[in-house]
């Protein structure tokens with residue numbers, strides 16, 4: 001009998017001495033996360049949404065880009081599953097280089113969960129929350145620097161929840177250990193795509209992560225992809241793993 005591993009195990013069992021960064025994306029069969037008008041609720045069904053909340057419950061902080069806060073105004077709390085024993089709600093982190101965070105955003109709700117805005121040096125949102133400043137480089141704010149700073153503040157396990165641009169930047173930077181792609185058997189055919197990475201020319205330079213596949217109760221499919229291993233394979237060759 002083959003026992004399919006719990007996709008949360010690599011996160012829950014990650015060593016405390018280094019950061020553990022997981023990203024998630026929910027998408028259609030054709031890799032879309034919204035229609036041309038931006039409608040995105042809901043592509044994935046209940047079991048996938050429950051999985052997203054299990055991911056939130058497994059981490060110390062949930063990170064989103066400011067585009068997601070402006071488009072969806074998410075609360076980013078664990079609600080569809082119980083919190084894990086001895087753990088509260090994860091902190092909420094928004095990457096907001098230009099200080100666009102609206103002061104009425106739901107992530108600022110005073111419910112005990114920390115809220116942190118990651119801004120470019122010299123930019124501060126009007127909203128009241130903790131602010132961390134980072135230097136803006138040609139490619140934006142450095143994902144590794146963000147991960148390191150959050151780790152040093154005790155946020156060791158991070159969920160990069162979206163949107164597409166934020167997850168793509170973190171993958172391009174090599175800052176994601178695991179990627180959970182939740183695929184709904186739905187064809188949208190146009191509209192916003194999920195991942196949009198730096199172009200590569202050769203298929204043998206693509207990430208080909210070792211993955212486990214989980215068919216969820218209502219038919220969506222979870223791909224749990226080991227991106228850290230895929231990067232090591234590209235760097236050192238698969239034989240070294």
Ligand SMILES: NC(=O)c1ccc[n+]([C@@H]2O[C@H](COP(=O)([O-])OP(=O)(O)OC[C@H]3O[C@@H](n4cnc5c(N)ncnc54)[C@H](OP(=O)(O)O)[C@@H]3O)[C@@H](O)[C@H]2O)c1
Pocket residue numbers: 024025026027033034038040064065066067068069071072095096097098100139140141142143161162163164165166167169
């Ligand atoms: N399907 C899913 O799983 C899922 C999950 C979450 C969200 N979404 C959807 O995704 C859409 C929003 O995604 P999006 O790609 O437009 O926006 P996003 O990824 O939420 O936010 C992108 C913005 O965040 C800032 N940012 C993030 N990382 C940065 C970095 N390393 N350096 C500099 N700036 C950084 C930039 O802000 P500035 O522009 O201010 O510089 C960037 O334009 C919404 O439609 C939402 O519904 C889907």
